[in-house]
Amino acid sequence: MNVDTKLMQKKPTGSRMGKMSNETFITLFMIVMLILVFGIAALVVPNFYLPQNMLNLLANNWFIVIVGIGVTFLLVTGNFDMSVGGVIALTGVLSVYFCQGANVSQNVLANGLGLPYGVAVALALLCAMGVGGLNAFFVARLKVPSIIVTLGTAMLARGIAQVITQGAQRNTSLPDVFGFIGTMAIPATTIKISVLVMLILVFVAFIFEKKTVPGRRTYLIGANSEAARLSGVKVTRHLTSLFILSALLAGITGILLASEFKAGVSNRATGYEFDALVVALLGGVSINGGRGSVLGMFVGAIILSVVTSASTGLLLSPDWQFILKGSVTFIAILAQRFALEHRKV
Amino acid sequence: MNSTSQKPTRVTPDRSRDVRATIKKYYIYVVLLFIVFVFSVVKLGEVEMFGRGHFLSPDSVVNMLRTAVPVLTLSGAFTLLMISGYIDLSVGSAMSLNAVVFALMILNGVPFLLAFPITLVLGVILGAINGYLVMKLRITPVIATLVTLLIFKGLALLIVPDGSSAIKSIPGKPMPEWINDYARHDVLLGLPMAFFVAVALIAVLVIVQRKTILGKYAAAVGGNRTAAELSGINAVKVVWFLYILVGVFAALAGMARASYMSLGDPLSGDNMELTCIIAVLLGGTAFSGGEGSVAKTMVGALIVISITTGLMTVIPAYWQTVAMGSVLLIAVVLNHLLVREPAK
Numbered sequence: 276m277n278v279d280t281k282l283m284q285k286k287p288t289g290s291r292m293g294k295m296s297n298e299t300f301i302t303l304f305m306i307v308m309l310i311l312v313f314g315i316a317a318l319v320v321p322n323f324y325l326p327q328n329m330l331n332l333l334a335n336n337w338f339i340v341i342v343g344i345g346v347t348f349l350l351v352t353g354n355f356d357m358s359v360g361g362v363i364a365l366t367g368v369l370s371v372y373f374c375q376g377a378n379v380s381q382n383v384l385a386n387g388l389g390l391p392y393g394v395a396v397a398l399a400l401l402c403a404m405g406v407g408g409l410n411a412f413f414v415a416r417l418k419v420p421s422i423i424v425t426l427g428t429a430m431l432a433r434g435i436a437q438v439i440t441q442g443a444q445r446n447t448s449l450p451d452v453f454g455f456i457g458t459m460a461i462p463a464t465t466i467k468i469s470v471l472v473m474l475i476l477v478f479v480a481f482i483f484e485k486k487t488v489p490g491r492r493t494y495l496i497g498a499n500s501e502a503a504r505l506s507g508v509k510v511t512r513h514l515t516s517l518f519i520l521s522a523l524l525a526g527i528t529g530i531l532l533a534s535e536f537k538a539g540v541s542n543r544a545t546g547y548e549f550d551a552l553v554v555a556l557l558g559g560v561s562i563n564g565g566r567g568s569v570l571g572m573f574v575g576a577i578i579l580s581v582v583t584s585a586s587t588g589l590l591l592s593p594d595w596q597f598i599l600k601g602s603v604t605f606i607a608i609l610a611q612r613f614a615l616e617h618r619k620v
Numbered sequence: 621m622n623s624t625s626q627k628p629t630r631v632t633p634d635r636s637r638d639v640r641a642t643i644k645k646y647y648i649y650v651v652l653l654f655i656v657f658v659f660s661v662v663k664l665g666e667v668e669m670f671g672r673g674h675f676l677s678p679d680s681v682v683n684m685l686r687t688a689v690p691v692l693t694l695s696g697a698f699t700l701l702m703i704s705g706y707i708d709l710s711v712g713s714a715m716s717l718n719a720v721v722f723a724l725m726i727l728n729g730v731p732f733l734l735a736f737p738i739t740l741v742l743g744v745i746l747g748a749i750n751g752y753l754v755m756k757l758r759i760t761p762v763i764a765t766l767v768t769l770l771i772f773k774g775l776a777l778l779i780v781p782d783g784s785s786a787i788k789s790i791p792g793k794p795m796p797e798w799i800n801d802y803a804r805h806d807v808l809l810g811l812p813m814a815f816f817v818a819v820a821l822i823a824v825l826v827i828v829q830r831k832t833i834l835g836k837y838a839a840a841v842g843g844n845r846t847a848a849e850l851s852g853i854n855a856v857k858v859v860w861f862l863y864i865l866v867g868v869f870a871a872l873a874g875m876a877r878a879s880y881m882s883l884g885d886p887l888s889g890d891n892m893e894l895t896c897i898i899a900v901l902l903g904g905t906a907f908s909g910g911e912g913s914v915a916k917t918m919v920g921a922l923i924v925i926s927i928t929t930g931l932m933t934v935i936p937a938y939w940q941t942v943a944m945g946s947v948l949l950i951a952v953v954l955n956h957l958l959v960r961e962p963a964k
Binding site for chain 1: 707709753757759760762763766767768769770771773774775777778780782894897901907908936937938939940941942943944945946948949952953956
């Protein structure tokens with residue numbers, strides 16, 4: 276359905292000309308929601324409207340946004356990826372382990388493989404993609420529901436991270452270069468490289484999604500995977516690439532986070548898979564319709580950011596964040612459905 | 621749609637299929653025996669067979685069964701829900717919330733006989749909320765129950781006072797000691813009340829699944845919802861009821877856990893949904909619903925319990941997660957090989 280309207284937009288004819296796709300409609304709807312939520316927050320929370328705070332709202336969620344890109348694409352095809360949190364932890368720990376000096380200390384947790392940083396990062400990212408490949412094998416080949424598989428690989432990935440760190444973390448005997456990319460700021464600003472990476476990735480993903488053939492095929496698979504297969508789309512291969520992409524993005528996040536803290540912590544990113552899912556849903560990604568966009572997810576991430584930071588500003592206890600995330604998602608799902616149903620009646 | 625591989629509807633009996641059906645029927649018992657065997661011989665150098673510290677020593681078995689109560693109860697009801705093709709990821713959070721509420725009531729002097737039914741009612745409400753979101757508002761089960769997972773967990777964390785990790789004795793207000801009576805105190809053969817309650821309820825569930833119309837309806841909805849509805853089954857009611865059933869069993873599991881640990885821990889149910897999924901998949905319930913067995917899920921749950929308990933005696937605790945993840949993936953593969961009809 277969605278794809279149809281999209282195609283028609285490209286060749287505008289007659290009365291359909293200028294009709295927005297549902298996707299754009301929902302994204303705009305969520306932007307309006309964002310402005311509303313922000314307005315309310317600015318009224319109740321002191322100093323919320325300050326430019327510095329607005330910048331923080333954009334920048335502080337960079338890891339969720341990067342991970343959210345992969346999760347969004349998979350969600351568009353009707354699949355979940357709950358392994359991203361585990362992959363972040365695994366890649367972070369592995370990059371530390373590969374990079375730590377070999378045989379430098381009596382302490383097991385201080386000894387690594389002593390590889391150069393670049394090699395360590397490349398290997399860690401490869402391992403992340405391996406987890407993605409495992410997801411893809413189970414979901415695309417064996418046709419096992421993605422929710423079950425990715426919860427399992429999440430445990431596997433986090434479990435390996437725990438084994439390597441003996442349930443704790445590794446943070447000693449690291450070369451100085453390890454801490455660079457995570458903490459470095461763009462010259463003359465306070466914006467971290469990670470935020471820049473996020474912006475670039477969102478931009479690339481946006482172009483991929485709107486303007487490339489594989490990008491559009493993602494939506495076709497989500498709308499009707501059987502029809503996609505019959506019209507010549509290699510569904511298995513496409514899903515495999517998306518799972519590997521999602522794991523790779525989680526891996527990049529893991530590398531950046533490990534570098535920022537100069538440590539590989541096995542419990543890093545617990546619950547990020549929920550957050551990534553929540554921001555995608557807030558941004559209007561639908562699990563059963565091949566609808567959703569990276570831009571929407573980005574808006575969703577800012578909404579979540581506004582809500583959580585407003586609740587901190589109101590001095591709510593951190594325990595509230597679970598309820599807030601849950602209720603905001605729930606309201607967003609219902610609001611989006613309502614808006615779509617009552618569109619142009 | 622022929623969803624069971626044992627139905628004698630095939631015209632040409634296929635030998636390899638019969639072999640597969642036999643393997644499918646009995647493999648789970650073999651797996652359980654194998655795991656028990658491995659854990660009972662692995663430390664024979666250090667401990668005596670059936671002696672103190674041995675995997676199969678009476679103390680160890682009793683302890684395993686006592687800690688297994690929440691998993692056994694919960695995965696029983698979970699099986700019925702999965703047979704109908706639906707899933708509830710919020711069971712762990714629901715269990716935690718129930719445990720916290722139960723412990724809070726006991727701490728504030730509510731007698732057991734009052735706290736017990738109140739917690740059950742809470743379980744009904746939590747299950748009904750899930751059922752409403754999935755069946756009435758038609759939100760995808762995974763997403764709806766993820767939302768409630770977050771909300772239930774948040775509520776459980778909110779109830780626990782700031783600066784404390786659980787509902788437990790505070791200066792001037794000790795947790796009554798009889799909170800242990802339900803899930804720790806010896807009633808018969810060293811096993812507590814909660815264990816026998818669990819066994820009785822599981823027996824009821826097995827009968828419900830095999831002999832009653834609800835079990836048949838659940839399988840019919842899981843096999844093909846449209847066909848089931850066309851033949852007059854009210855799928856909304858059936859599945860909604862199953863969600864409530866899972867909620868009630870989550871309440872029972874939560875109370876057993878709170879009573880066993882003498883405190884209400886808001887994180888005690890974390891990952892319970894995964895344990896249930898592992899038990900259910902090992903038990904041979906199809907991912908997509910339509911067929912399955914509560915009794916076999918119990919065997920699956922025993923396998924999970926044996927592995928978690930057994931591993932703790934052999935390797936450090938930080939291996940636990942990777943072990944469970946591997947077990948889940950192995951269960952998925954076994955399930956794929958044995959339960960699914962090969963693609964045509």
